[in-house]
Amino acid sequence: MLLSGVARAVRHCSRTPLPVLTLFTKDPCPLCDEAKEALEPYKHRFELQEVDITRPENRVWFDRYRYDIPVFHLNGQFLMMHRVNLALLERRLDKTTGAAQQ
Template sequence: MLTLLPRLLHQTKNHHFLRRCCSQRPLPVLTLFTKDPCPLCDEAKEVLEPYKHKFVLQEVDISLPENSVWHDRYKYDIPVFHLNGQFLMMHRVNTNILEKGLAKAERQTTQ
């Protein structure tokens, strides 16, 4: 496989796609603090759909007893998003903030 990869990359027109999907780089983790029901969270997940290949989505239900710290912090602000454990945005998905955060996360993994 490793010996075939350079040839495949050379032969394909979409070598950037192959490099990304065969990469050993882990995807950043986008954490969504949510609860059920949460119509704004559902709306946010729809906005995230075109970006889903760029991150791993982890949902944290703040209404569960084990997540009481997050409930106390975010009960009036969900949806809230963290990227790789750092606060990113709340209330609605801002695609500009998301794209900048994902680009920064990608730069950090390539260094």
């Protein structure tokens, strides 16, 4: 019984995982570097995952985005491409984290 109470307390106190912002990129990619710089003030609000579209296992992403990087997905859904739209990012992060807290 004590263990189940501890488990409930840990679950209650645990933080909600951060949303995942996926950056589809390649090397070199100056626009991707600019985009990451623009995201710097927001990095505490998401987990950044980079996908190198030139790797053989990412062929599907290369075929889809080779002319459009940087491309961003938030939690697996398309968000933006070419340049960072900070207003859009903030709205979607607020919506995502707000829904997770309810």
